Amino acid sequence: MLKVENINVYYGAIHAVKDVSFEVAQGEIVTLIGANGAGKSTILKTVSGLLRSKTGRITFLGDDISSSEACKLTQRGLAHVPEGRRIFQQLTVEENLEMGGYLRSGTENKRTMRDVYERFPRVSERKRQIAGTLSGGEQQMLALGRSMMSLPKLIMMDEPSMGLAPVLVKQIFDIIRELNAAGVTILLVEQNARMALSVANRCYVLETGRIALEANAKELLDNDEVKKAYLGG
Amino acid sequence: MTFVYLMIIGLQIGSIYALVALGYSMVYGIVKLVNFAHGDIIMVGAYCVWYLTSRMSVPAWLAVPAAIVLCSFLGVMIEKIAYKPLRKSDRLALLVTAIGISLFLQNAVQIIFSADPRMFANIFEGTIAIGDRQFSNATAVTIAASTLIMIGLSLLVKRTKIGKAMRTVSEDGEAAQLMGINVNNTISFTFALGSGLAAVGSVFYCCSYSQIQPTMGNMLGLKAFVAAVLGGIGSIPGAMIGGVLIGITESFTRGFISSQLTDAVVFGILIVVLLIRPSGIFGRNIGEKV
Incomplete structure (x- = not known):
């Protein structure tokens, strides 16, 4: 579904992403893990067109999107929930969702919004509130809900658990599972x-x-040696 | 009665400042640039109306929309040619470019129409009486039309899709792109809107001051900028309130103190605002985005 081949991304003189290639198949949940500064967010931003790779190719559903503008992304069925949520603090919760469905019709948006509110009752309770007044967890839910508004086939999520209490982290991951079960492919940076x-x-x-290692997630969790090397014991 | 008279005159000039200040504020909100060429767009609008009505005998109802279209187009072109290539560079480079554009416009008009002041005929002739005072029809039209325009603009920004896009781009351009919002188009629209409002402001201004010249945008632009800062630059209601406050202050200073002190008082307000509350009346004290 998404194929990233051999990308190299620079911030000025800093070589942030080196010869990275990976693939995400339809229906999968794929995760990119690694320490702070390993280049995870940079990769997502490159896929979405906010940054450009000097080399290689990015294809989504068979189309080359390497030089596609970021604002064309949702049209193709690709959504990106950026690091730090980046909800529109000064807009109301409902307006945030409307913006998520910017390229969708009003009737489509109404329908999707109902789904989002059903999935996130907390967000629904606060739909008239200014988004900046929501708690961190609610903002993350809103960011996820906002990305769902474009009816994406693939959602890229950048650190959805960042700064959240363990109980909320669990909730977020439950939602990721549910979304995936509903047919959305997920690329998760964590x-x-x-x-x-x-x-x-x-x-x-x-x-x-x-990329130091590619593995089956369950195997990696069960492998003590790998755990020691990459997950800190 | 003097009080009411000064208040009405203050509202008139204040509405003009507000229309111009909106352009400063919207553009600042979306590209974080104090567009110093904005005052000169007013001047171009004034020359356009003057040329069409007095040289080409075009009726005013046609000349004013033509000026609005010309100014909107000019604003969009300036952004595309001069500011867009600098979007990722230092703010100072952008500011210096804006000043350069301002000088360019002033001198271009000077070459075409010479530096001589031109007489601008009031297109809203006639007077109306309120109490024992006579007001020009221009006063009434300015206040009424500006109020309507500002209500319309508020609705546009609050309710419509493009208005919401403007607010999102002004808050977080990158995230806006990820929603599918075309940032370039939204910026162009903002420049068109701001410049169009400047054209309307220029018509109202010229109807009361009757004289136009290539440097006329300097003072008007600067005062509208003070209004935008007073209201909180980047804030749309701020620009409206700031404009009206500056207009009323000016009018009362002229009426009760001295007409020679009006500019000093206006710029004194700028200094006080910058010292006491740099974010202005409606400004938000948000730290710089990282």
């Missing part, structure tokens, strides 16, 4: 490797901009 591996089918471990 620092919380254990949680990520517990929901993922496959995993890529990143180390300083390079």
Whole structure:
């Protein structure tokens, strides 16, 4: 479904992503794990067109999207929940959702919004509130809900568990499972490797901009040696 | 009665400042640029109406929309040619470019129409009486039309899709793109809207001050900028309130203190705002985005 081949991304002179290739197949949950600064977010931003790779190719559903503009992304069925949620703080909760479905029709949006509210009752209770007044967990739910508004085939999530209490982290991962069960393919970037591996089918471990390992998620969780090396014991 | 008179005159000039300040504020909100060429777009609008009505005998009802279209187009082109290539560079480079565009427009108009002041005929002739005072029809039209325009603009920004897109781009351009919002189009729309409002403001301004010249945008632009800062630059209601407050302050200073002190008072307000509350009346104190 998504195929990333041999990308190299630079921030000025810093070589942040080195010869990275990976694939996500339809229906999968794939996770990219690695320490802070390993290049995880950079990879997602490159896929979505916010950053450009100097080399290689990115294809989504057979189309080359390497030089596609970021604003064309949702049209293709690809959604990106950026790091730090990045909800629109000054808009109301409902307006945030509307923006998520910016390229969809009003009737489609009404229908999808009903689904989102059903999945996130907390968000529904606060739909008239200014989004900036929501708690961290609610903001993350809103960010996920907002990405669902474009009816994506693949959602890329950047650290959805960041800064959340364990009970909320569990909720978020439950939702990821549910979304996947509903047919959405998921590419998940996480620092919380254990949680990520517990929901993922496959995993890529990143180390300083390079893919160090590709593995089946369950195997990786069961392998003591790998656990020691990559998950800190 | 003097009080009411000064208040009405203050509302009139204040509405004009508000229309111009909106352009500063919307553009600042979306590209974080103080567009110093904005004042000169007003001047171009004024020359356009003057040329069409007095040289080509085009009726005013046609000349004003033509000026609005011309100014909107000019605003969009300036953004595309001069500002867009600098979007990722230093803010200072952008600011200096804006000043350069301002000088360019002033000198271009000077070459075409010479530096001589031109007489601008009031297109809203006639007077109305309120109490024992006579007001020009321009006063009434300015206040009424500006109020309607500002209500319309508020609704546009609050309710419509493009208005919401403007707000999202102004808050977080990257996240807006991820929603499928075309940032370039939204910025162009903002420049078109701001410049169109400037054209409307220029018509109202010229109807009361009757004289136009290539440097006329400097002072008007600067005062509208003070209004935008007073209201909180980037804030749309702020620009409206700031404009009206500056207009009323000016009018009362002229009426009760001295007409020579009006500019000093206006710029004194700028200094006080910057010292006491740099974010302005409606400004939010948000830290710089990382």
